[in-house]
Amino acid sequence: MDNRGYSITHLRQLEAESIFVMREVLAEFERPVMLYSVGKDSSVMVHLARKAFHPGKIPFPLLHVDTGYKFSEMYKFRDKFVKSIGADLIVYKHEQSGKVNPFDYGTQKCCAILKTQALLEAIKAGKYDAAFGGARREEEKSRAKERIFSFRDEFGQWDPRNQRPELWNLYNARVNKGESIRVFPLSNWTELDVWLYIHVEKIPVVPMYFAKEQDMVVRDEQLIPLDGPVPLKKGEKPERVMCRFRTLGCYPCTGAVHSVAKTVPEIIEEMMTVRISERSTRVIDHDVEGSMETKKKEGYF
Amino acid sequence: MSIEKFIEENERKELLRFSTAGSIDDGKSTLIGRLLHDSKNVYEDQLLAVKKVSKEKTSVEKIDFALLTDGLKAEREQGITIDVAYRYFSTPRRKFIIADTPGHEQYTRNMATGASTANLSIVLIDARNGILKQTRRHAFITSLLGVPHLVVAVNKMDVMGYSEEVFNRIKQDFTGFAGKLRIPDIRFIPMSALVGDNVVERSERMPWYKGESLLEILENVYIASDHNFIDMRFPVQYVLRPDMSFRGYCGQVASGMIRKGDEIMVLPSRKVSRVKSIVTFDGEVDCAFPPMSVTITLENEIDISRGDMLVHLHNVPIVDRHFEAMVVWMNEAGLDLNKSYFIKHTTKLTRLRIDELRYKVDVDSLKRMESGLLGLNEIGRIVFTATTPLFYDSYDKNRATGGFILIDPISNNTVAAGMIIDREPVDKLPSRITGNEPADAPMTRRDSRVLPDERLKRWNQRPATVWLTGLVGAGKTDIAYALEKRLFDLGAVCVVLDGENIRLGVNKGLDFSSAGMAEHLRRVAEIARLTNGAGLIVVCAFVSPEASLRKQVAEIIGKDRFVEVYVEASAEWCEKRDKSGLYAKAKSGDLKNLAGVNASYDAPKNPDIVLPIEKISCDEAVTVILNMLRDKGVFPCRSY
Numbered sequence: 001m002d003n004r005g006y007s008i009t010h011l012r013q014l015e016a017e018s019i020f021v022m023r024e025v026l027a028e029f030e031r032p033v034m035l036y037s038v039g040k041d042s043s044v045m046v047h048l049a050r051k052a053f054h055p056g057k058i059p060f061p062l063l064h065v066d067t068g069y070k071f072s073e074m075y076k077f078r079d080k081f082v083k084s085i086g087a088d089l090i091v092y093k094h095e096q097s098g099k100v101n102p103f104d105y106g107t108q109k110c111c112a113i114l115k116t117q118a119l120l121e122a123i124k125a126g127k128y129d130a131a132f133g134g135a136r137r138e139e140e141k142s143r144a145k146e147r148i149f150s151f152r153d154e155f156g157q158w159d160p161r162n163q164r165p166e167l168w169n170l171y172n173a174r175v176n177k178g179e180s181i182r183v184f185p186l187s188n189w190t191e192l193d194v195w196l197y198i199h200v201e202k203i204p205v206v207p208m209y210f211a212k213e214q215d216m217v218v219r220d221e222q223l224i225p226l227d228g229p230v231p232l233k234k235g236e237k238p239e240r241v242m243c244r245f246r247t248l249g250c251y252p253c254t255g256a257v258h259s260v261a262k263t264v265p266e267i268i269e270e271m272m273t274v275r276i277s278e279r280s281t282r283v284i285d286h287d288v289e290g291s292m293e294t295k296k297k298e299g300y301f
Numbered sequence: 302m303s304i305e306k307f308i309e310e311n312e313r314k315e316l317l318r319f320s321t322a323g324s325i326d327d328g329k330s331t332l333i334g335r336l337l338h339d340s341k342n343v344y345e346d347q348l349l350a351v352k353k354v355s356k357e358k359t360s361v362e363k364i365d366f367a368l369l370t371d372g373l374k375a376e377r378e379q380g381i382t383i384d385v386a387y388r389y390f391s392t393p394r395r396k397f398i399i400a401d402t403p404g405h406e407q408y409t410r411n412m413a414t415g416a417s418t419a420n421l422s423i424v425l426i427d428a429r430n431g432i433l434k435q436t437r438r439h440a441f442i443t444s445l446l447g448v449p450h451l452v453v454a455v456n457k458m459d460v461m462g463y464s465e466e467v468f469n470r471i472k473q474d475f476t477g478f479a480g481k482l483r484i485p486d487i488r489f490i491p492m493s494a495l496v497g498d499n500v501v502e503r504s505e506r507m508p509w510y511k512g513e514s515l516l517e518i519l520e521n522v523y524i525a526s527d528h529n530f531i532d533m534r535f536p537v538q539y540v541l542r543p544d545m546s547f548r549g550y551c552g553q554v555a556s557g558m559i560r561k562g563d564e565i566m567v568l569p570s571r572k573v574s575r576v577k578s579i580v581t582f583d584g585e586v587d588c589a590f591p592p593m594s595v596t597i598t599l600e601n602e603i604d605i606s607r608g609d610m611l612v613h614l615h616n617v618p619i620v621d622r623h624f625e626a627m628v629v630w631m632n633e634a635g636l637d638l639n640k641s642y643f644i645k646h647t648t649k650l651t652r653l654r655i656d657e658l659r660y661k662v663d664v665d666s667l668k669r670m671e672s673g674l675l676g677l678n679e680i681g682r683i684v685f686t687a688t689t690p691l692f693y694d695s696y697d698k699n700r701a702t703g704g705f706i707l708i709d710p711i712s713n714n715t716v717a718a719g720m721i722i723d724r725e726p727v728d729k730l731p732s733r734i735t736g737n738e739p740a741d742a743p744m745t746r747r748d749s750r751v752l753p754d755e756r757l758k759r760w761n762q763r764p765a766t767v768w769l770t771g772l773v774g775a776g777k778t779d780i781a782y783a784l785e786k787r788l789f790d791l792g793a794v795c796v797v798l799d800g801e802n803i804r805l806g807v808n809k810g811l812d813f814s815s816a817g818m819a820e821h822l823r824r825v826a827e828i829a830r831l832t833n834g835a836g837l838i839v840v841c842a843f844v845s846p847e848a849s850l851r852k853q854v855a856e857i858i859g860k861d862r863f864v865e866v867y868v869e870a871s872a873e874w875c876e877k878r879d880k881s882g883l884y885a886k887a888k889s890g891d892l893k894n895l896a897g898v899n900a901s902y903d904a905p906k907n908p909d910i911v912l913p914i915e916k917i918s919c920d921e922a923v924t925v926i927l928n929m930l931r932d933k934g935v936f937p938c939r940s941y
Contacts, residue, residue, distance in 0.1 A: 020538070
């Protein structure tokens with residue numbers, strides 16, 4: 001990625017902006033933490049954090065809010081990746097983890113407890129005043145209006161109608177005790193940017209993003225993996241399917257897509273031809289119209 | 302095309318940020334939806350979901366593009382856009398970030414937010430209505446926020462029968478208005494976002510239009526020169542010290558170029574060093590320019606912290622506490638002239654006071670309005686003084702070092718955005734004294750255990766401050782010391798404060814700008830107040846040319862203790878007596894701001910005494926003052 005004259009490519013501009021945001025947070029907050037969800041966006045965010053503070057190490061801990069329902073490959077990848085870059089990892093599980101599950105409680109309730117509540121508790125317990133998240137504005141309609149420095153009140157709630165104006169690169173980091181800021185350094189990245197960057201920078205990602213033949217249950221046009229004990233409905237039986245994951249969440253709620261893309265360039269190629277937006281494979285976003293907005297107000301990322 | 306080639310091309314794309322603004326029903330959301338859709342970036346399932354919702358709402362099987370863009374539930378219900386929303390699409394040449402902002406008047410702040418980072422701004426005009434109030438508002442904000450390129454999209458041409466005459470009339474109206482603004486590049490496009498004319502493809506229905514389609518402009522407009530590559534400014538963001546062997550200064554190059562080996566100066570310390578290396582994760586680089594984020598190491602160890610700035614020796618920004626700016630007010634709680642707001646400017650956070658709201662701009666007529674108030678979505682010209690010096694350029698010259706935000710110290714809200722202007726030299730700006738300079742820590746005054754009456758008995762005098770004002774060379778200081786001697790001989794206890802003894806000590810380092818003079822007098826007034834508090838008489842000799850500042854001095858000291866004495870003399874008389882050489886300097890242009898020569902002197906309107914010093918001697922003047930002090934019961938004290 002060479003620079004033409006004195007301009008830099010869009011990826012380098014996005015990179016420079018994300019690095020600026022991270023340094024701003026470290027300079028202005030006392031206890032920042034980086035939410036790490038093991039997915040590709042987290043991989044890119046952590047990579048950018050390494051760049052921002054080079055030659056030093058990442059100067060804040062990574063926090064994984066673990067529902068306990070992640071894919072086993074994700075846990076394996078997480079431990080290896082974090083160790084390889086020498087970062088500090090904190091894993092937080094809600095006390096109800098292992099009891100609450102999407103099969104008996106429904107996806108909404110399960111998510112509300114194991115993700116949203118657990119996250120709020122983890123932030124409170126760690127007394128963190130700033131938490132980085134890898135969310136991107138392009139992902140979902142309500143995220144399009146999210147600030148890069150997004151204010152949360154003492155209950156972790158987002159008030160979309162009362163957001164602080166954000167001009168130039170002048171971020172307002174002032175909060176009272178108990179309040180916090182969610183920071184989204186990847187706000188202006190698209191899914192294509194993320195994959196291009198992973199390709200260019202050779203950033204490791206969970207192998208589940210790459211296609212292979214695996215056992216799947218086909219339910220409501222979604223491919224549900226059998227990574228853990230997913231109760232089968234009547235008449236359902238696993239099939240061998242060539243597929244991959246576009247996003248990684250909890251195994252009971254994350255669908256795979258039919259795909260033969262086995263490398264990053266193949267994924268990029270597939271993305272430009274198969275146009276299905278990425279979060280559509282997340283069951284929870286489709287519960288009710290505007291469900292992401294509702295969850296975000298309550299404190300979800 | 303092979304995938305490798307595709308990836309290679311996509312890696313090399315440029316980034317263009319643009320903002321859109323339009324009134325209700327101008328079809329702004331439709332235009333954006335159209336751009337996203339026609340550049341084949343609307344994912345199929347999003348489209349399906351939207352089709353489902355549109356059907357429920359309008360029962361028409363037509364894609365409502367606006368539903369793609371109006372993100373928040375509340376907006377969809379009300380059918381309006383209430384916040385800035387960011388959208389993304391790309392073509393093989395460029396990646397685009399759209400700041401989609403609402404059009405109506407009450408959302409001026411959102412428009413300003415969207416425009417702050419934009420390379421280009423699209424203003425939509427409904428061809429049926431022509432130029433409206435809001436069109437003017439959008440154009441003004443585009444100009445105010447320094448967006449270099451403006452595209453005027455005359456929309457809904459399909460409804461007007463694709464009439465060239467309609468288009469030309471709107472173009473002419475707009476050009477007439479925009480002449481008053483400062484936008485270097487304005488283009489006009491006749492368009493129908495609904496049908497798709499001239500959005501992505503040039504329309505065959507308007508053969509009279511020979512220009513490019515909107516997307517062609519977005520792809521081709523030359524933006525490489527929009528950055529300032531001349532004035533090197535590197536605001537230090539973070540000092541990186543991972544171990545004892547490495548000390549680097551992290552930051553994003555705000556403007557100009559910084560090279561390895563460059564001699565640089567650090568502001569505010571003005572210490573000089575050389576760039577040892579420019580460090581990045583991917584290795585060292587020889588040169589950094591905007592908007593690169595890098596880490597700079599220097600050849601010698603200098604004390605540098607966040608908020609400092611590295612610059613080239615021969616190209617230094619203005620370093621001053623005092624500045625003037627155009628300000629867009631963004632909060633329901635209006636401007637409070639007596640509040641000490643936080644200012645965030647580059648990487649510096651400090652506090653400031655407001656000296657003066659000079660005027661408000663009526664955005665619709667561009668006329669100036671006198672006003673003491675600035676409310677939500679209003680724009681005004683304000684003079685500020687920060688508690689520590691800022692390193693700034695005018696916003697015209699440098700968006701990165703000319704823009705700032707104001708933060709309310711109580712609510713923590715971002716309440717305003719400002720663009721610094723330098724049309725008037727800093728030392729000519731009005732200033733004022735305020736009792737609301739922010740304290741570093743919360744403090745209260747303790748009551749003394751000595752009562753005022755006890756002090757009266759001890760000294761046989763009432764505390765007062767005799768304030769001698771007049772031109773340089775009028776003899777104020779001579780009178781002050783003669784008065785001190787006579788008072789002392791009579792048994793009174795008093796202290797003299799004059800320009801020399803104060804500026805050589807307490808006020809060392811304060812300059813002669815209007816902000817410097819205001820601060821100088823504020824400190825003098827505070828010293829006088831404390832000294833009076835101890836029961837002593839204070840004699841002050843200061844030019845203090847501005848009536849408004851003397852009034853504020855009187856307020857600090859207390860009006861009942863403040864005795865104003867006007868040492869009256871003409872400038873010519875003073876010049877003849879002058880031993881300081883200041884008059885000669887002022888006349889040769891080496892000195893600005895000398896009252897009576899190149900700055901005004903406001904003679905007191907109702908002084909306690911006037912001393913016609915051209916006609917009476919110094920001793921006579923002292924006698925007049927002593928008589929007055931006796932009449933006022935200051936000394937000897939009338940009774941206790």
